[in-house]
Amino acid sequence: MLEQLREQVCKANKRLVTENLVTLTWGNVSGISEDRKDIVIKPSGVPYDELTPEQMVIVSIDGQVIDSPLRPSSDTPTHLEIYRHFPNANGIAHTHSRYATIFAQARRSIRCTGTTHADHFRGDIPVTRALTPHEVESGYEHETGRLIVETFRENQLDPHCLPAILLAGHAPFVWGPCPDRAMDNSVALEAIAEMALHLELLAPNAPGLEAHILAKHQSRKHGPDAYYGQTNTP
């Protein structure tokens, strides 16, 4: 079973390049086993074109590396914290995609002003506060994950309907029901971030998407389960 997850995670990491969401090795994707006891994540620093499923690193949910000669991504503690607290997250993608990273480093949330945004994310994409000096000292990656969970809890946000967050001064973390859908959501996030930045120039006072339209779009299925079996009857 973990071999199949290794294949999925390796394939999703390679999508970071084909979807143009990374520079160098500035990104990593992981997936979690069905029993949520282990995750599979990209090895740290390995170029994407060299990645093989066998190189994907297995890490237990309590952070122990299981049987791998390679170091797991430096962001592993952040991935683990999200898996521990967001039960709907079965795949996580961390990128430094240009436009989403611009918003993260500007400490700006991405307002929900359009239907394609709503199709993937119910509401504005939140941005965290910066980590405190104490948090950085006590464990940067661990505290980053805790900060993500804290931001959702304090703002009463639902990680199931809003599978993305911008880390202040850093970049986005995005998740989904599997690694490939986490990548779909990362692609969507980058597209809406690019549109949002241009909208700021064209219409800085553009209204947010109306709540009744937002709800309609959030209720629609999309992704493979939308195209096979169920029909979106008008």
Ligand SMILES: O=C(CO)[C@@H](O)[C@H](O)COP(=O)(O)O
């Ligand atoms: O966010 C960062 C660095 O700021 C990391 O995501 C690196 O860009 C990739 O680290 P590895 O996954 O190779 O350890």
